[in-house]
Amino acid sequence: MKRLHLIILSSAFVAMVSCQSHKVESTIGSSPEVEARVERILSQMTLAEKIGQMNQVSAGGDVTNYAEALRKGQIGSILNEVDPEKINEYQRICIEESRLGIPLLVARDIIHGFHTIFPIPLGLAASFDPDLVEQGARTAALEGSAQGIRWTFSPMLDIARDPRWGRMAEGSGEDTFLDTKMAEAMVRGYQGASIDTTSMAACIKHFVGYGAAEGGRDYNSTNLTERQLRNIYLPPFEAAVKSGAMTLMTSFNDNDGVPSTGNIFIVKDILREEWGFDGLVVTDWNSMGEMINHGFGTDKKDVAKKALEAGVDMDMMTFGYLSHLEELVRNGSVKEAALDQAVRNILRVKIMLGLFEHPYVNAEAGKTVQYAPEHLETALKSAEESAILLKNDGILPLNEEGIRSILVTGPMADAPHDQLGTWAFDGQKEHTVTPLKALQERFPGKVTFIPALSSSRERKTRFDDVVAAARRADVVLAFLGEEAILSGEAHSLADLNLKGSQSELLEALKLAGKPVVATIMAGRPLTIERDLPNCDAILYSFHPGTMGGPALVNLITGDVNPSGKTPVTFLRTVGQVPLYYSHTMTGRPYNGETLLDDIPPEAGQTSLGNTSYYLDYGAYPLFPFGFGLSYTSFDYSRISLDKDVYDEGDCLEISLTLSNTGKYDGTEVVQVYVRDMVGSLTRPVKELKHFERVYLKAGESRDLRISIPVSELAFYGLDGIKKVEPGEFRIWVAGDSASGEPLSFTVE
Numbered sequence: 088m089k090r091l092h093l094i095i096l097s098s099a100f101v102a103m104v105s106c107q108s109h110k111v112e113s114t115i116g117s118s119p120e121v122e123a124r125v126e127r128i129l130s131q132m133t134l135a136e137k138i139g140q141m142n143q144v145s146a147g148g149d150v151t152n153y154a155e156a157l158r159k160g161q162i163g164s165i166l167n168e169v170d171p172e173k174i175n176e177y178q179r180i181c182i183e184e185s186r187l188g189i190p191l192l193v194a195r196d197i198i199h200g201f202h203t204i205f206p207i208p209l210g211l212a213a214s215f216d217p218d219l220v221e222q223g224a225r226t227a228a229l230e231g232s233a234q235g236i237r238w239t240f241s242p243m244l245d246i247a248r249d250p251r252w253g254r255m256a257e258g259s260g261e262d263t264f265l266d267t268k269m270a271e272a273m274v275r276g277y278q279g280a281s282i283d284t285t286s287m288a289a290c291i292k293h294f295v296g297y298g299a300a301e302g303g304r305d306y307n308s309t310n311l312t313e314r315q316l317r318n319i320y321l322p323p324f325e326a327a328v329k330s331g332a333m334t335l336m337t338s339f340n341d342n343d344g345v346p347s348t349g350n351i352f353i354v355k356d357i358l359r360e361e362w363g364f365d366g367l368v369v370t371d372w373n374s375m376g377e378m379i380n381h382g383f384g385t386d387k388k389d390v391a392k393k394a395l396e397a398g399v400d401m402d403m404m405t406f407g408y409l410s411h412l413e414e415l416v417r418n419g420s421v422k423e424a425a426l427d428q429a430v431r432n433i434l435r436v437k438i439m440l441g442l443f444e445h446p447y448v449n450a451e452a453g454k455t456v457q458y459a460p461e462h463l464e465t466a467l468k469s470a471e472e473s474a475i476l477l478k479n480d481g482i483l484p485l486n487e488e489g490i491r492s493i494l495v496t497g498p499m500a501d502a503p504h505d506q507l508g509t510w511a512f513d514g515q516k517e518h519t520v521t522p523l524k525a526l527q528e529r530f531p532g533k534v535t536f537i538p539a540l541s542s543s544r545e546r547k548t549r550f551d552d553v554v555a556a557a558r559r560a561d562v563v564l565a566f567l568g569e570e571a572i573l574s575g576e577a578h579s580l581a582d583l584n585l586k587g588s589q590s591e592l593l594e595a596l597k598l599a600g601k602p603v604v605a606t607i608m609a610g611r612p613l614t615i616e617r618d619l620p621n622c623d624a625i626l627y628s629f630h631p632g633t634m635g636g637p638a639l640v641n642l643i644t645g646d647v648n649p650s651g652k653t654p655v656t657f658l659r660t661v662g663q664v665p666l667y668y669s670h671t672m673t674g675r676p677y678n679g680e681t682l683l684d685d686i687p688p689e690a691g692q693t694s695l696g697n698t699s700y701y702l703d704y705g706a707y708p709l710f711p712f713g714f715g716l717s718y719t720s721f722d723y724s725r726i727s728l729d730k731d732v733y734d735e736g737d738c739l740e741i742s743l744t745l746s747n748t749g750k751y752d753g754t755e756v757v758q759v760y761v762r763d764m765v766g767s768l769t770r771p772v773k774e775l776k777h778f779e780r781v782y783l784k785a786g787e788s789r790d791l792r793i794s795i796p797v798s799e800l801a802f803y804g805l806d807g808i809k810k811v812e813p814g815e816f817r818i819w820v821a822g823d824s825a826s827g828e829p830l831s832f833t834v835e
């Protein structure tokens with residue numbers, strides 16, 4: 088039944104597509120001149136040379152390892168080479184010694200900065216500042232391209248609603264709208280306003296659904312319906328394609344039984360046909376070969392054929408195309424025209440990046456671009472904006488005048504490598520400024536450092552030294568969390584509490600009777616409910632990168648007022664997974680009924696509420712999506728809509744007054760959420776539709792106008808067609824996803 092239903096749905100989508108999309112324009116900005124050049128090169132290529140372009144290999148050590156293959160035109164792209172001298176030499180061999188002189192596309196996972204490391208993408212999302220994120224991606228492109236890297240495997244657009252999944256660190260969190268805005272910003276930043284020699288081609292990944300891995304276990308299967316794909320997981324990719332993303336990577340997972348690298352429906356039908364994508368599609372590392380492990384193909388020849396049929400252009404590290412395509416073409420199993428299309432997509436990117444004209448870099452000059460002062464400045468600002476103040480009993484900002492001694496403790500206080508986070512291969516720890524270093528500079532002679540735990544995982548039962556030192560100090564700054572290695576690819580966790588004896592350390596410090604400020608650096612939202620009572624303030628910093636130390640010190644001292652907001656729901660306990668703000672509503676919504684501790688032993692079954700919640704943990708998170716405190720307070724007033732009834736072509740014009748009612752200047756992230764009250768499908772209880780950062784001086788008020796096209800309320804409904812369904816809606820304007828009073832409006 089289910090299958091039939093989806094087939095019907097698919098044909099509805101196809102019908103919609105056929106009357107909508109005639110591919111007239113290149114999504115990556117190609118031109119007739121570029122196309123003519125592509126055809127000229129293609130017409131000169133032998134079958135073997137075409138297959139060579141479709142092969143991507145990982146660089147290993149000596150250039151001579153690949154010299155012969157490059158000469159023969161057997162490699163189209165190399166990843167993981169960062170030495171500009173070697174890159175130049177690879178390019179020289181391709182240009183001067185291969186028959187057609189086609190340059191190499193050199194790729195690297197530059198995920199949140201190349202040398203200058205920015206906060207991990209989850210942290211960048213917490214800034215709710217796409218302009219700054221774009222600037223960060225531009226910085227990464229300047230550093231990467233200066234050393235010959237013209238292709239980055241970023242941004243990762245996987246929506247992630249399960250913090251056990253280690254790769255939540257690499258994306259923008261749980262929300263489709265926030266992810267979309269970050270996707271557009273990063274594509275613009277990497278590629279630049281127009282493509283030139285400082286552009287790195289963006290690679291949007293992982294297509295698609297990878298973040299919905301069952302159980303949060305990396306690489307695991309996903310079972311997303313077509314509707315979930317269309318309404319939740321695909322929009323960031325579609326927006327990135329529209330923003331001109333030049334390349335895309337297929338994901339490792341099988342969704343509903345079909346591994347992405349062989350998934351005709353998502354790659355060919357949706358990406359290529361519906362969206363008209365004419366960029367380059369690359370597999371993930373050996374994801375072609377892994378289709379054999381999935382049980383989706385018999386051998387490399389079989390999976391190479393399946394990947395090509397799905398519309399995948401380049402094979403990363405399976406060598407399936409290199410070893411088998413020639414035979415598959417010769418025996419008629421695949422058409423050479425299919426290869427031609429793949430090669431076109433690859434050549435187009437190389438031409439557009441200007442690699443034929445500028446294959447080499449000036450290695451010496453390139454070195455001076457790394458860690459440029461303005462890059463460090465952008466990294467500092469990014470780390471400041473991405474930290475989230477989760478709790479503050481009034482200890483922050485520190486009253487510096489009254490402080491003579493500070494105890495700094497915890498395994499993350501001086502962990503230069505770990506504060507860089509996952510995927511920071513090229514960030515050097517010598518350039519990283521830790522909180523300890525920044526504090527010692529800021530408070531000379533006043534800082535005592537006792538790590539107490541050598542790593543986040545160390546177990547200890549006694550903390551005598553550090554507690555004694557805490558008694559002597561005016562304030563305790565504890566830097567806790569998880570090392571870089573505990574998040575990222577293949578680093579999923581089943582337990583999300585602070586590891587080792589970190590919670591016990593906080594408990595012991597609390598007993599010393601001095602104010603405790605905890606700063607948590609992590610790759611995911613940890614479950615810190617137990618720790619809240621043991622600190623007077625909590626600053627949460629998703630691994631903040633090179634300039635994390637000074638950024639955190641600027642926040643702690645109040646030089647900068649925290650403005651980050653949670654890009655993902657913070658859970659009370661891991662058993663609540665998945666818990667995200669934009670869920671649909673059950674037939675029995677939770678209304679705060681009795682929890683386990685309040686239930687008398689004699690209670691019968693019917694006295695337990697009969698709604699959707701956990702007896703032991705209720706139904707609410709620790710901190711909702713979009714939440715973050717400031718040293719000041721903001722008041723929302725006079726919120727109104729310009730009309731009660733709208734047409735689909737209208738814009739919702741929202742007016743409000745935002746006031747800074749506290750003592751500090753500060754920035755508020757104003758958020759707008761909408762609920763479609765009744766639909767052909769059950770609809771999310773809230774969906775983010777707009778956000779903006781607003782800076783106000785202490786005591787200042789400002790009238791704001793926000794305009795949201797009614798068309799933004801469209802979704803793929805029961806009939807599989809994207810449209811706005813008429814009816815009643817509610818709208819909230821607030822500082823997080825759980826606040827505010829709704830207004831109503833109707834769409835006719």
Ligand code: NOJ
Nearest residue numbers: 166196240292371372576
């Ligand atoms: C595997 C990862 O899944 C992907 O994100 C990355 O870009 C490639 N390896 C290349 O390193």
